[in-house]
Amino acid sequence: MAFLKDYISDIYRGIRSLLKGMKLTGYYFTHRKEIITQQYPDNRGTMVLPERFRGEVVMIHDENNEHACTGCTACELACPNGTIKIITKFDTTPEGKKKKALDTFIYHLELCTMCNLCIQACPTDAIKMAQNFEHSVYDRSKLTKKLNKPGSKIREGVE
Amino acid sequence: MIEEIGTTELGELVVNLGPQHPSTHGVLHLVITLSGETIKKVEPHLGYIHRSIEKMCESLSYRQFIYVTSRMDYLSSHINNHGCALCVEKGMQIEVPPRAKVIRVLMDELTRLASHQLWWGAMAMDVGALTPFFHAFREREAINDIMEKTCGARLTMNYMCPGGVAFDLHPDFQREVKAFLAFFHGKLDEYDELVTDNVIFQGRMEGVGYLSREDAISYGCSGPTARASGVSCDIRKLSPYEVYDQVRFEEVTGTGGDCFARYKVRMGEMRQSISIIEQLIDNVPEGDFQAKTKAVLKLPKGEFYSKVETARGEFGVYIISEGATTPYRIKFRSPGFSNLSALDHMARGHKIGDLVAIMGTLDLVIPDIDR
Amino acid sequence: MLSIENIADSIDAWLNRAFSPSVATLLEGVLVGLGAITFFAVLGLVLVLMERKVSAYMQIRLGPNRVGPGGSLQTVADTLKLAMKEGLTPDGADKFLFNLAPFMVIVVAMLILAPIAFAKGSQLWDINIGILYVSAVSSLSVIGILMAGWASNNKYSLLGAMRSGAQIVSYELSAGFSVLSIVVLTGSLRISDIIASQQDGWWLFKGHIPAIISFVIFLIAVTAETNRAPFDLAEAESELTAGFHTEYSGMRFALFFLAEYVNIFIVCAIAATLYLGGWMPLHIGHWSGFNLVMDYIPSSLWFLGKTFILIFVIMWFRWTFPRLRIDQLLDLEWKYLLPLSLFNLLLMTLIAIEGWHF
Numbered sequence: 052m053a054f055l056k057d058y059i060s061d062i063y064r065g066i067r068s069l070l071k072g073m074k075l076t077g078y079y080f081t082h083r084k085e086i087i088t089q090q091y092p093d094n095r096g097t098m099v100l101p102e103r104f105r106g107e108v109v110m111i112h113d114e115n116n117e118h119a120c121t122g123c124t125a126c127e128l129a130c131p132n133g134t135i136k137i138i139t140k141f142d143t144t145p146e147g148k149k150k151k152a153l154d155t156f157i158y159h160l161e162l163c164t165m166c167n168l169c170i171q172a173c174p175t176d177a178i179k180m181a182q183n184f185e186h187s188v189y190d191r192s193k194l195t196k197k198l199n200k201p202g203s204k205i206r207e208g209v210e
Numbered sequence: 211m212i213e214e215i216g217t218t219e220l221g222e223l224v225v226n227l228g229p230q231h232p233s234t235h236g237v238l239h240l241v242i243t244l245s246g247e248t249i250k251k252v253e254p255h256l257g258y259i260h261r262s263i264e265k266m267c268e269s270l271s272y273r274q275f276i277y278v279t280s281r282m283d284y285l286s287s288h289i290n291n292h293g294c295a296l297c298v299e300k301g302m303q304i305e306v307p308p309r310a311k312v313i314r315v316l317m318d319e320l321t322r323l324a325s326h327q328l329w330w331g332a333m334a335m336d337v338g339a340l341t342p343f344f345h346a347f348r349e350r351e352a353i354n355d356i357m358e359k360t361c362g363a364r365l366t367m368n369y370m371c372p373g374g375v376a377f378d379l380h381p382d383f384q385r386e387v388k389a390f391l392a393f394f395h396g397k398l399d400e401y402d403e404l405v406t407d408n409v410i411f412q413g414r415m416e417g418v419g420y421l422s423r424e425d426a427i428s429y430g431c432s433g434p435t436a437r438a439s440g441v442s443c444d445i446r447k448l449s450p451y452e453v454y455d456q457v458r459f460e461e462v463t464g465t466g467g468d469c470f471a472r473y474k475v476r477m478g479e480m481r482q483s484i485s486i487i488e489q490l491i492d493n494v495p496e497g498d499f500q501a502k503t504k505a506v507l508k509l510p511k512g513e514f515y516s517k518v519e520t521a522r523g524e525f526g527v528y529i530i531s532e533g534a535t536t537p538y539r540i541k542f543r544s545p546g547f548s549n550l551s552a553l554d555h556m557a558r559g560h561k562i563g564d565l566v567a568i569m570g571t572l573d574l575v576i577p578d579i580d581r
Numbered sequence: 582m583l584s585i586e587n588i589a590d591s592i593d594a595w596l597n598r599a600f601s602p603s604v605a606t607l608l609e610g611v612l613v614g615l616g617a618i619t620f621f622a623v624l625g626l627v628l629v630l631m632e633r634k635v636s637a638y639m640q641i642r643l644g645p646n647r648v649g650p651g652g653s654l655q656t657v658a659d660t661l662k663l664a665m666k667e668g669l670t671p672d673g674a675d676k677f678l679f680n681l682a683p684f685m686v687i688v689v690a691m692l693i694l695a696p697i698a699f700a701k702g703s704q705l706w707d708i709n710i711g712i713l714y715v716s717a718v719s720s721l722s723v724i725g726i727l728m729a730g731w732a733s734n735n736k737y738s739l740l741g742a743m744r745s746g747a748q749i750v751s752y753e754l755s756a757g758f759s760v761l762s763i764v765v766l767t768g769s770l771r772i773s774d775i776i777a778s779q780q781d782g783w784w785l786f787k788g789h790i791p792a793i794i795s796f797v798i799f800l801i802a803v804t805a806e807t808n809r810a811p812f813d814l815a816e817a818e819s820e821l822t823a824g825f826h827t828e829y830s831g832m833r834f835a836l837f838f839l840a841e842y843v844n845i846f847i848v849c850a851i852a853a854t855l856y857l858g859g860w861m862p863l864h865i866g867h868w869s870g871f872n873l874v875m876d877y878i879p880s881s882l883w884f885l886g887k888t889f890i891l892i893f894v895i896m897w898f899r900w901t902f903p904r905l906r907i908d909q910l911l912d913l914e915w916k917y918l919l920p921l922s923l924f925n926l927l928l929m930t931l932i933a934i935e936g937w938h939f
Contacts, residue, residue: 062917065409069902072404076341076639076901087348088642103362103380131274166277166368171376172505180362225736247740247907338811338904344640404901410811411903563814563906 100182105165108135108158109181110198118199120177122153129172134162156198160186221245227565229258235332235569236576247561252554260580267540272298272507273371275540279527280366282542283578285325286520288317291370296451297516297527298372301509309497310374311452316490317357317369318518319483320387323394324353325521326480333473333570334405337414342405349397356386372507374500387491391484398480406477415470419556419568422467429555430548433523434479435572438464438471445519459486472571508535522546522573546579586702613705617694621843626656628842631889632896639900660835668831671734678732683829683836685725690843692718696772697850700860700881704773711772712764715851716757719806722844723749726825729837733828742825744814744907751914752805752812758922759799762791762929763855766938772854779858781866788938791929796856798922803848804895805910807841811902812910849891853884857891860884 079085089098100106112118122139140154170178178198188194227240237258243251263282267275276294280287292314299306306314331346354364360380361369369376405411421431426439436443444461446454462478464471509531517526523545530539549572557565592612596605630645630653637644645652670679696711698704708714723746730742764770766788767778778784785792805812826837853859860880864872905913932938 062921068407068409072408072901073897075400075404076897079345079641080635080638080897083638085641086638086643087351090643101359101362101380103360103377104358105362129273131270131277164277164366165363167362167376168274168277168368171371223736334903338813339900339902340636341640341900344642348641405903408902410905410909413909414903414906561906561908563904 100184102182103180104182104184105167105180106183107160107165107181107186108163108169108178108198110156110178110200111176112200116200118153118177119175120153120156120173120199121175122151123174125172125174126169126178129168131166131168132162132164134159134164135169153199158196158198159194160196161191161194222250235574238574238576238579240565242562242565244562249557249560249562249565252557252565254550254553256576256580258580259577261577263581264540264542267537269536271535272509272537275537276371277366277368279542280368281577282544282581283520283522283525283546283575284365285328285575286321286522286525287365287367288314288321288369289518289520290525291368292318293516293518293520293525293527295370295372296518297514297529298507298509300516301512301514301529301531302372302503302507304373304501304503306374306452307498307501308453308495310499310501312490312494313375313379313499314370315452315454315457316387316487316494317361317367317375319486320353320356322521323480323483323487324350326476326483327353329476329521329570329573330401330405333567333573334411336566336570337411339405339408339411342401345397345400345404349394352390352393356383356390359383359386371500373503374498376500378499379494384491384494387487391488391491394484398477398484401477406473412470414563414567415473415571416468418469418560418564419571420468421552421556425552425555426467429552431523431552432545432548433519433521433573434462434472434475435523435549435552437462438475439467440465443524445517445524449517451516451518453490457486457489469567469571476573506535508533509537517543520545522575522578523549542581544578544581546574546576550574550579586700589703617691617705620694621691621839624846625839625842626660628846628892629656629659629838631892632842635893635896636900639897663835663838664832666831668833669828671828673734674828675732675734678728679828680833682725682729682732683833683840685728686722686840687836689718689722689725690840690847693847697847698772698776698854698859699884700879703881707771707773710770712760712770712775712851712855716753716760719844719847720749720753722840729829730825733825735828738825738827741814741827745808745825747907748808748812748814748910749806751911752802752918755798755914755918755922756802756806758919758926759795759802760851760855762795762922762926763788765926765929765933766792772859776854776859776861779861781864783856783858783861783863785856788929788932791925791932792856794921794925795929796852798918798925799852799856800891800894801918803852804898805914807844807848809841809845809895809899811898811904813899814904814907814910845892845895846888849888849895850884852891853887857887858883859887 110118110120122137124137124139127135127137136157136159138154138157139151141149142152144150165180167180170180186194223244225242225244227238227242229237229239239255239258241253241255242249261281263278266278270278276291279290279294283290298304327346327350331343334340334342334346357367358364360383361367361376421435421439423440426436426441431439431441432443440463442448442461442463445451446459447461459482462475462482464475466474509529511531511533513528513530515526515528517524519525524543525545526543528541528543529537532538553568553572556568560568593605593609596608599605600608633655634644634652645655648654648658670676693715695706696704696708696714698707726745726749727742730738730740730745733739763775763784766784767775769775769778779787781787785796788795826834829837860883862872862875862878862880862883864875
């Protein structure tokens with residue numbers, strides 16, 4: 052008799068647990084507002100990425116096309132895999148002295164792991180991370196970027 | 211590299227659960243010897259995702275090698291980075307400010323939650339229920355969004371550095387974490403309704419893959435795999451680091467040693483993580499988030515070891531330094547490697563469906579094993 | 582009115598006027614054949630889309646929603662893709678059996694379509710052993726699956742086919758006993774008789790307890806018969822990567838896929854016929870006013886509504902439960918379902934003899 056009791060209580064417990072599970076999925080089926088899918092290519096206009104999101108490295112230029120990079124190569128030394136290459140030149144200051152300045156800031160986007168070490172190493176806050184994440188191109192040479200815009204020079208008073 | 215796959219003794223069949231397979235959580239090659247449907251022997255072949263990380267670290271400085279450990283066990287990336295930072299701080303005798311300690315523990319526990327959620331979803335998917343996977347990812351998205359606001363990345367964070375954390379918490383962090391916890395409490399009960407109490411699921415998990423206490427210790431298992439067999443090995447309790455000795459939480463152990471016990475241990479750990487976060491979120495001390503260190507770090511000559519408790523078990527970082535700016539040799543003790551070694555012992559005599567269930571509860575992440 | 586009966590009668594009358602009687606019959610046969618094939622195709626399309634959308638909503642996501650308005654043309658795109666794929670025959674496979682297997686499965690599915698009554702007066706073949714015919718022909722699909730598994734020359738396919746064969750043969754017993762319990766109540770195997778006997782109420786309500794038990798057992802048994810989760814180890818994706826139809830690609834795979842979904846429709850149609858009255862509207866005893874109102878809804882709508890609700894329940898099972906292992910599956914059948922259905926049959930016979938049903 053105990054066997055029969057166990058048998059029936061087994062069946063009852065089994066069916067009850069199955070119905071509990073079904074109730075949950077049934078709930079999600081009927082409540083469409085729980086869907087959190089973002090329909091990506093259609094929502095580019097309204098998408099907001101957090102400001103600390105690490106997309107790619109850019110150099111900050113203000114409205115006079117001036118940047119803050121002194122060419123000290125701290126970022127190049129901090130980068131773990133050789134993504135940044137800095138080419139420097141020598142400028143003559145108004146007093147006639149030779150000063151090292153930035154010629155080109157070459158950034159290999161294809162090698163960058165977005166680890167943020169270069170931003171932490173920069174003493175003048177010249178570079179920051181932008182929120183752009185759509186990096187696919189058809190031509191690989193487009194991934195090697197020059198970060199300082201043409202015709203830009205260093206801002207006054209940055210050391 | 212691979213010996214000829216064919217038939218061995220009379221009636222035995224050798225099959226490949228190949229590197230590309232929906233349920234091996236990465237590129238793991240298992241060579242299974244079957245007799246009918248019963249497993250006679252399981253042989254894992256590793257190395258498909260070996261990237262010589264330990265060798266690479268020999269040419270990186272002590273600030274630079276931390277980002278590479280995020281890519282090993284990518285589900286507990288904060289905890290891996292934490293282990294590395296602890297080892298460097300031990301070597302250089304750097305004192306971490308209290309605010310940084312609490313922030314590190316908060317991030318660790320959030321990562322543990324996220325990792326266990328993905329484990330739950332993937333394991334349910336292996337056993338056949340395809341819906342819980344999406345439910346788990348919904349919660350994980352909430353945690354990823356919180357991390358994205360503070361650290362800037364969703365998977366490979368690189369937020370810890372020797373001396374503290376890289377930048378301060380985002381002003382919205384406390385509010386968002388509290389909202390997430392309020393939302394998540396109810397979800398854990400839903401998880402129980404959908405999967406834990408389900409009679410089919412219990413039938414698949416109970417009695418499968420038994421690992422005794424002695425075997426767990428001798429194979430070197432750690433983490434929930436060993437705790438479910440009765441081995442008390444939580445590093446947060448045995449050798450506490452950061453603020454773990456000041457928070458009240460329990461070490462969740464089980465006695466069953468089978469798949470269901472491992473499952474319950476991980477579900478219990480999720481609840482303990484929630485309680486740790488609740489205790490800390492309102493009490494983050496003010497102060498620096500990073501100790502002042504030199505720009506270029508040089509560890510003194512010697513050997514240093516530190517260990518942390520990841521979602522999978524004990525993760526150890528062993529640095530041998532010759533006094534230069536780059537280490538002489540770094541060795542990472544990965545939890546998955548030892549846990550995987552017990553697979554053959556656990557799977558003998560079971561069916562293929564059980565093998566999949568056992569691998570699911572071992573919570574293997576193959577890049578962690580292959581480094 | 583625009584009911585199927587009227588349309589069929591008018592076409593019949595026109596054909597008989599235009600051609601001689603034998604040619605008219607031949608043309609009717611061709612028309613019915615074409616209609617059946619089109620019905621199949623459309624059914625396959627609709628059911629696959631329904632499955633994807635239902636699974637998506639249960640998993641908190643949107644389903645296909647780009648191809649066509651709300652994703653309705655997705656299956657058309659999928660069918661085009663499958664039709665253009667290369668149909669590979671693996672080396673060492675038994676060519677004759679390999680090519681024959683998908684056709685076997687589809688032909689069985691089409692044959693069962695014959696005695697099902699879709700609406701009042703539209704039944705292809707009202708044979709006097711209606712329900713027995715359905716039961717017998719559905720057992721033939723096992724042969725197709727075993728052929729597919731054997732002829733693929735692949736260890737995984739063989740394993741999957743063997744499991745599937747054992748499963749289908751076992752669950753046919755429980756399904757058969759459930760069907761028998763309704764036949765006991767009706768007193769006839771003919772499908773039109775079964776539907777007519779539900780004139781004053783569906784058997785699910787009239788036959789109270791034993792009918793409900795038998796309904797639940799029938800639903801579980803046919804989920805196993807059609808290899809659907811939680812009994813889908815024959816094609817367990819995370820274990821054996823598609824089981825018995827691993828080696829099929831292109832149009833042959835499309836036939837297996839289609840046959841699975843049409844099988845689901847057929848077993849739900851049978852369940853609707855036996856327990857929920859087929860095309861018979863909901864009548865409650867002799868409440869003639871209520872019954873008259875219910876009669877206004879066309880009978881084909883009743884039938885399709887009931888069938889699709891049952892199809893939804895079967896899809897609900899698939900997306901909620903994990904998979905059973907082979908020994909647990911056979912355990913369930915031989916230790917739980919079979920004794921219960923035998924006992925239920927006894928109970929039902931007692932009720933039918935004593936007249937304790939409504």
